[in-house]
Amino acid sequence: MTxxxxxxxxxxxxxxxxxxxxxxxxxxxxxxxxLEEDIAxxxxxxxxxxxxxxxxxxxxxxxxxGRTENDLAYKRLERExxxxxxxxxxxxxxxxxxxxxxxHSAFYYHLYSALTKSSDKNISAFAGKSxxxxxxxxxHNAEWVVRLGDGTKESHDKVQQSLNDxxxxxxxxxxxxxxxxxxxxxxxxxxxxxxxxxWDKTINEIFERATLTRPKDAFMQKGSxxxxxxxxxxxxxxxxxxxxxxxxxxxx
Amino acid sequence: xxxxxxxxxxxxxxxxxxxxxxxxxxxxxSIAELGVLRKVEIQNSKVVVTITPTYSGCxxxxxxxxxxxxxxxxxxxxxxEIKTVYSPAWTTDWINEEAxxxxxxxxxxxxxxxxxxxxxxxxxxxxxxNCPRCNSENTELTSQFGSTACKALYRCKDCLEPFxxxxxx
Numbered sequence: 522m523t524x525x526x527x528x529x530x531x532x533x534x535x536x537x538x539x540x541x542x543x544x545x546x547x548x549x550x551x552x553x554x555x556l557e558e559d560i561a562x563x564x565x566x567x568x569x570x571x572x573x574x575x576x577x578x579x580x581x582x583x584x585x586x587g588r589t590e591n592d593l594a595y596k597r598l599e600r601e602x603x604x605x606x607x608x609x610x611x612x613x614x615x616x617x618x619x620x621x622x623x624x625h626s627a628f629y630y631h632l633y634s635a636l637t638k639s640s641d642k643n644i645s646a647f648a649g650k651s652x653x654x655x656x657x658x659x660x661h662n663a664e665w666v667v668r669l670g671d672g673t674k675e676s677h678d679k680v681q682q683s684l685n686d687x688x689x690x691x692x693x694x695x696x697x698x699x700x701x702x703x704x705x706x707x708x709x710x711x712x713x714x715x716x717x718x719x720w721d722k723t724i725n726e727i728f729e730r731a732t733l734t735r736p737k738d739a740f741m742q743k744g745s746x747x748x749x750x751x752x753x754x755x756x757x758x759x760x761x762x763x764x765x766x767x768x769x770x771x772x773x
Numbered sequence: 774x775x776x777x778x779x780x781x782x783x784x785x786x787x788x789x790x791x792x793x794x795x796x797x798x799x800x801x802x803s804i805a806e807l808g809v810l811r812k813v814e815i816q817n818s819k820v821v822v823t824i825t826p827t828y829s830g831c832x833x834x835x836x837x838x839x840x841x842x843x844x845x846x847x848x849x850x851x852x853x854e855i856k857t858v859y860s861p862a863w864t865t866d867w868i869n870e871e872a873x874x875x876x877x878x879x880x881x882x883x884x885x886x887x888x889x890x891x892x893x894x895x896x897x898x899x900x901x902x903n904c905p906r907c908n909s910e911n912t913e914l915t916s917q918f919g920s921t922a923c924k925a926l927y928r929c930k931d932c933l934e935p936f937x938x939x940x941x942x
Contacts, residue, residue, distance in 0.1 A: 557915055557916040557918075557926060558916070560916065560918055560919065560920070560926075561916055561917065561918035564918040564919075564922055565918070566830075567828070567830035567831075567832065567922055568828055568829055568830050568922065569830070570830050571826070571828060571829025571830025571831065572829045572830070574829070574830075575829060575859065642860070645860065646858070646859040646860030646862070647859055649859070649860055649861075649862045650826075650829055650859045650860070650862040650863075651829060653862060653942045654828060654829060657917055657918075660917070661917055661918070
């Protein structure tokens, strides 16, 4: 693997994770529990899709074969996506969504903080920009998790269940491959082992305030680095890619 | 292909007329006052305009680009290049004092200097945002996310009007 290939892989991982969660959040548009929350979720979707555009454009540029951000988003198959598994989990009920988003945003908050020091100026600029956005997402998710966890018995039990259900997808966030080794040695990316304790500290603090119990690590899912996903990604892509695949020359 | 027309204007002159382009969502302030317009350069007779988004997914970016291209075209400047940069990341500190007053008069509470919401988690967001209509301090945050990516939603507990606050980043 060359350094350029490693960087393309890394950009796709960042871009795909934002894109797929962005699509999930867009699914909430007009279905939010209250108007303010509907707006908030659409805003978050917009930030995530904006971040995805930056990274997918950069991946296309590095590849040098003329693929645009749209080609990468709409014309790749499921096995060619490298989003982390947690970002594709279905929205479920509102509690499922905020738990998923909390675990996701806490990870990216710490990752982007570290990547602001990347030796690749496109990555560091992207991280600096995205960090401002994910800071709001993390706070928003944390506030909801506390409100629901420390709310009524019913809301508490529901989000505890949400947390238990999604826990097995969290380890995949920290998976690394050959690309990481190369990029870490060039100071382009960071060792995710250093992100893990920061993530732990953030979510543990929130769980404590929310009176939630952190699930024990048991069987943990993995595979995103090899493009291995659960079947939910296929359904998501079928909807997201329908229009550009059905009408390949469509312009707007 | 470079064109001679660009040379009719200096960088400063081009900056000046591009500065008149209003923000598509908040037409009382211009793209220069907002801080989205970063730089105008003439490189080998080609006009290069550098812009930066307020938020990564800001849907107005396309409108900014279209408006800039239209304005340059009207001035006879063809084949310009528009560059989008992400660093330094846009900040509300780039909005000047004059524009802050314009925002307030338009009904949007301007960002409060020095209160950037750096704190990640709880308890770091307590600040007083005055109602842009009645100036009351008796207001509350309804949602960190408002009608556009750059605004939060507030409510005035005196005049009972909801309003947008241009959040600090």
